Amino acid sequence: MSSDATPDPYADPLRFGQRVQILRERRGMTQAQLADLVGISPHTLRKIENGQQKAPDLDRVMRIAEALRVRDLAELTGHPDMHVDLFIGPGHPRLASVKAAVDSFTLGSGIEPPPVAHLEARLHAAWKARHEARNHREVVGRLLPDLIRDGQALVRHADASASRRAAQALLAEAYSLCQFFAAYQPDSSLLWRVAERGMTAAQESEDPHAIGVAAWLLAQAHRDSGPRHFDAADAVNREAIAFLAPLLPDASDNVRAIAGALEFELGYTAARRRETGTAWRHWDQASRMAKKLPRDYYHPITSFSRAIMGAHAVTVAVELHQGGESVRQAAKADKTVIKSKPRRARHRIEEARGYQLDGQPDVAIATLQKAHEAAPETIAYNGYARRIILEEIESKVAERRRRASDLAMKVGILAA
Template structure:
């Protein structure tokens, strides 16, 4: 009988063995992983077989990013250095949001708010999120009551039409919740709202609600390393929209464009250059047909966002020169949402860092921190760049990174 495969948390494993387990779990070849970290396939093999020792911190961080690992201790086995990469700190309002999501609407006797009233509150919550630099704090204040009231409305509605409308609002409330929960130490909660959002959206029968839920589910699968599942969700939802969206409204058209880009994003993660840019082109064609100033409140899909999306595609393909060209062309001020603008600036910083321009990358991260501190604090890519620069021998760059790390809360946990 064959021996069971070792688990990555086995304390007796060498670094190379852990690396091989994590790589194969994600279905990556040595060449693919090597390309993501700027090395050769033979280098990865040498590390995995123990001919090369554990890399320095900068390469450890790149490997963890490429493998979408939440903690360096999973890769090194050293529990004394639990550096969280893609998980930021738990927000002070996370327990209240968790409590609201765990509430039982059937156990209360109060009457639900009208669905139209909930929709108005939800629209205001999206607008407030986009305008606030401290968007997680804002959402943390608004979400508990909005979650409980929306769950109650979906539970109490009598007519089929009212129930479908309530479920559509509830699905979008779960979507808003995902923006708050993402990159916090609450993966169980993230998957719970992802799946609840899809169930509520399907119950509503609303194409826009289904598209939004699928867009977020595809991201959750991709960020967990399950690219096949992300592709399946994206392609199936696009088929549904294309089959039933005759006379498509602008929001449904926008969610279709957002899903097309998500397919390109996943293709870029795979290293599929033609497919990645082909999907971007298809999404851009959708964007060009939208009203000039239109901005989708959930996905940010719009004409303004396509430059930012191009930067992301180039960065994920590890194309340094192309990343910088796209970063120089994309104007962040055209994006009306503060958190999404900061996210774009982080992607620009990734481009400059990939192109060996660390000073420019740090400058852009400083701008992102001014735009939305709660975006950069929770963003794994920003954290990786700053942590890597803290290990830099150039004292000036190290001091600059240290100041930014302090602002991001990396030095205080």
């Protein structure tokens, strides 16, 4: 390694400030950007990085970890006894079999493809099971290997252009389901393979809905990779919206819904940038699109609907760090019921973030308990939820500390 190479925070016992600087620069963030996300002045952050100010308290350390999307707290602190996974789970038991199915390519004709209608019905049942299951990764992980292999076989055996396009649409849908499983698993390369193959299959299918869903998921993969990839996320979203726009007057509800979901994603990314006006403008546009859908409609993959817009408003407010506004939006959103248990749990986590920002940690912990009741596997793999729980384990209020510790054991952060 050359002498001017970036030091590896795993290799050298660097002080906290140096680690912050290294990880910030790897994320492509300026001091001003990180300071804004953490809620301190650039001057204070500069002093922390230069070692002129001691490492901050746990709350501030966790906020820095959140902003830098640090996967393991030891990576930031340098303490080997602080190996706490933040934004990625320990790995689901079914991850190996799903990965094997994604990585396997049978070039021969040994696998007999199922009838198209049969695979369609199984995919429909898989999405339904995902939305209804509390442990949705277990349910989906059990189904995915066969769905992926059969989708690949269907594409290989297609003997006409129309049947091949139909097969590619089903394979794209299987990859979309797989991306939900792969998110927050300790294999980011798998997530990218799935996202890119899903987009390739969707484009080959020429199916507007498949293309919209693949774009929605690919944009999320870019955004979750950090601020340097926000522009790429926006580019994918905008191109997909432009592709769908001419089709919308005569489109199905599913196509109109995925267009609305893509519109909201632009607002979500803007909120991550702290662009308040832009974020709410895209939310407004997505809300208008949702109101054109039937009142009881839910998109089968994204859950986009009239009802979900309240939850989306909470997300925007939280990402903008508007604590009071996020609490107000949470009160409005709770008037509707989100049918999908994983999506309901995620909404509860976003609400908990809002309550934490608003200085209501007891309500935040209570809300995370509701998230755990709705879908334990959602909260177990969510870094924001884990950060709040870890903060409140250190609370000086005994009852709050006890409730946070109990939840931490349920989620798997602490050993029983």
